[in-house]
Amino acid sequence: MTATNAGRAVRPRGPSGGSESVLDKAVLEFNARGYDATSMEDLSRAVGITKSSFYHHFAGKEALLRAALERALDGLFSALEEPPGAEAPAGPSERLRRIVTRQVRVLMDELPYVTLLLRVRGNTDTERWALERRREYDGQIAALVQAAADAGEIREGVDPVLAARLLSGLVNSVAEWYRPGRRGMSGLPEEVARAAVEGILPTSH
Amino acid sequence: MTATNAGRAVRPRGPSGGSESVLDKAVLEFNARGYDATSMEDLSRAVGITKSSFYHHFAGKEALLRAALERALDGLFSALEEPPGAEAPAGPSERLRRIVTRQVRVLMDELPYVTLLLRVRGNTDTERWALERRREYDGQIAALVQAAADAGEIREGVDPVLAARLLSGLVNSVAEWYRPGRRGMSGLPEEVARAAVEGILPTSH
Numbered sequence: 001m002t003a004t005n006a007g008r009a010v011r012p013r014g015p016s017g018g019s020e021s022v023l024d025k026a027v028l029e030f031n032a033r034g035y036d037a038t039s040m041e042d043l044s045r046a047v048g049i050t051k052s053s054f055y056h057h058f059a060g061k062e063a064l065l066r067a068a069l070e071r072a073l074d075g076l077f078s079a080l081e082e083p084p085g086a087e088a089p090a091g092p093s094e095r096l097r098r099i100v101t102r103q104v105r106v107l108m109d110e111l112p113y114v115t116l117l118l119r120v121r122g123n124t125d126t127e128r129w130a131l132e133r134r135r136e137y138d139g140q141i142a143a144l145v146q147a148a149a150d151a152g153e154i155r156e157g158v159d160p161v162l163a164a165r166l167l168s169g170l171v172n173s174v175a176e177w178y179r180p181g182r183r184g185m186s187g188l189p190e191e192v193a194r195a196a197v198e199g200i201l202p203t204s205h
Numbered sequence: 206m207t208a209t210n211a212g213r214a215v216r217p218r219g220p221s222g223g224s225e226s227v228l229d230k231a232v233l234e235f236n237a238r239g240y241d242a243t244s245m246e247d248l249s250r251a252v253g254i255t256k257s258s259f260y261h262h263f264a265g266k267e268a269l270l271r272a273a274l275e276r277a278l279d280g281l282f283s284a285l286e287e288p289p290g291a292e293a294p295a296g297p298s299e300r301l302r303r304i305v306t307r308q309v310r311v312l313m314d315e316l317p318y319v320t321l322l323l324r325v326r327g328n329t330d331t332e333r334w335a336l337e338r339r340r341e342y343d344g345q346i347a348a349l350v351q352a353a354a355d356a357g358e359i360r361e362g363v364d365p366v367l368a369a370r371l372l373s374g375l376v377n378s379v380a381e382w383y384r385p386g387r388r389g390m391s392g393l394p395e396e397v398a399r400a401a402v403e404g405i406l407p408t409s410h
Contacts, residue, residue: 034239034241034242036239036242037239037241037242093406093408096406097406145406148406152409153408153409154406154407154408154409155403155407155408155409155410156409158405158406158407159396162393162396163400163405163406165378165381165382166375166378166397166400166405167405167406168378169374169375169377169378169379169381170371170374170375170378170405172374172378173370173371173373173374173375173377173378174374176370176374177370188367191364191367192371195368195371195404196404196405196406197404197405197406197407197408198360198404198408199400199401199402199403199404199407200363200368200371200372200375200401200402201298201301201302201350201353201359201363201368201372201401201402202359202360202363202402202403202404203298203358203359203360203402203403204357204358204359204360204361205360
């Protein structure tokens with residue numbers, strides 16, 4: 001929750017709900033056209049306000065991108081934390097399983113924002129900052145995989161850096177095909193976490 | 206091999222090696238700028254030939270995209286086939302493990318082509334055709350997962366369609382970070398296949 005509030009604090013104040021709704025629409029536009037190809041004109045048209053109203057909410061296109069990527073990153077980093085009052089995980093391996101579950105849930109809840117984050121290639125300062133934060137996240141996951149290996153919880157010979165990359169790849173690939181409102185998807189976070197621990201093609205015993 | 210030859214046959218003949226090299230450079234340009242944002246001028250400049258020489262090799266930008274995506278798809282589909290003379294897999298589960306291994310190898314060998322394929326969003330006929338072929342591929346994988354489940358080789362309760370999607374996501378995510386020439390990566394295809402079967406975070410026994 002702290003991370004999310006921190007994210008909110010940097011957004012400019014506008015009329016109640018105004019900046020949120022502007023951001024939602026801008027993100028859809030960035031995803032449809034690509035950030036580089038989206039002009040302030042495109043954004044004003046998509047949001048349905050004038051360019052000057054737009055600048056009331058955000059200093060410009062890159063400020064919008066920054067606010068959107070912050071929202072995605074705040075969600076991602078919040079997945080690292082246990083919710084208040086939750087029982088402590090039994091060890092690093094159980095903690096990782098819960099993180100993967102929460103990370104998929106954030107992706108499902110914040111799909112357009114996470115999609116935007118995943119398409120970032122590092123063309124602007126803001127994009128490079130977002131890539132840096134993603135690397136930081138992957139580093140924290142790799143450290144947890146190492147801790148799980150040190151605790152003897154996961155099979156010997158697993159490379160923590162590769163495991164962190166594959167975990168991130170497995171989770172993020174959900175954004176390629178998941179669409180909100182699909183039926184029978186409520187168990188998806190747990191299914192992805194199970195696949196991470198037991199295999200996508202687990203051998204029957 | 207047949208699939209690869211079929212891909213070659215549709216490419217226009219040029220001077221020896223000419224079309225290959227033009228295609229290689231065009232694909233790098235598409236990946237750097239995005240297909241939509243790349244003009245024939247950009248391509249001519251990147252390849253270092255005049256626009257009219259360009260048209261000697263390819264009818265236009267979309268013909269280039271088609272040839273490039275065919276090469277990626279031919280590689281992908283060739284991963285479904287056992288190499289000539291290989292011992293038959295013990296069952297569908299073993300066959301899947303080998304397919305994942307070969308698919309990662311194709312991705313490593315044909316990285317720029319596979320990267321281009323993975324960024325296709327369906328904006329042109331050629332892109333929609335490529336998405337259709339990718340769905341066909343995922344369908345074949347899902348059928349094999351179903352066969353493995355029917356044979357009692359994989360744990361009950363695994364959803365074949367979800368498993369096919371997660372497999373594809375796991376493999377394709379390698380394109381996000383793998384760069385040719387990195388040391389210590391020769392075992393990557395086997396490691397990814399092992400993660401698919403045993404888990405990215407396999408519990409120690």
